[in-house]
Amino acid sequence: MAKTDQPVNINTISRISQGTCFKGVMTSPSDFRLDGTFEGDIVCEGKVVVGADAHFKGNITCSDLDFWGKAEGEFFVKDTLSMHSACEIKGNIHTRKLYVELGSSFNGNCSMKEDEAVVTGASLNASGSETESAEE
Numbered sequence: 001m002a003k004t005d006q007p008v009n010i011n012t013i014s015r016i017s018q019g020t021c022f023k024g025v026m027t028s029p030s031d032f033r034l035d036g037t038f039e040g041d042i043v044c045e046g047k048v049v050v051g052a053d054a055h056f057k058g059n060i061t062c063s064d065l066d067f068w069g070k071a072e073g074e075f076f077v078k079d080t081l082s083m084h085s086a087c088e089i090k091g092n093i094h095t096r097k098l099y100v101e102l103g104s105s106f107n108g109n110c111s112m113k114e115d116e117a118v119v120t121g122a123s124l125n126a127s128g129s130e131t132e133s134a135e136e
Helices: none
Strands: 014-016 021-028 032-034 037-044 047-050 055-062 064-067 070-083 088-100 105-107 110-112
Touching: 014 021, 032 037, 037 047, 047 055, 055 064
Parallel strands: 014 032, 021 037, 032 047, 037 055, 047 064, 055 070, 064 070, 070 088, 088 105, 088 110
Antiparallel strands: none
């Protein structure tokens, strides 16, 4: 499905603001922005943005991921993961495309796939546990 140039409705973006701490599993059918502290799993059908002051520990499954903050975990990105200056990622990345700015830090393994099967290999269900997909 192609993206449209329609304006984003601010009420469809989920957000955890700076100073807010969250532990658990968060699922969202739309975009999500993290500026606070999050420990757990994020399963998002849209884009996830991790702001400069954000701290994340857990797993993220999403369509696109923009990173400015600090994170530790496993990241399953259907299309593009963008690591912006001063971000710090510790963990494993599974993505189709990777954009890395000078000054960003990554310590882990990166697996890049040409198709949309990036997320299906070890996607997260709503309870936050890993599920294995059947090989066809």
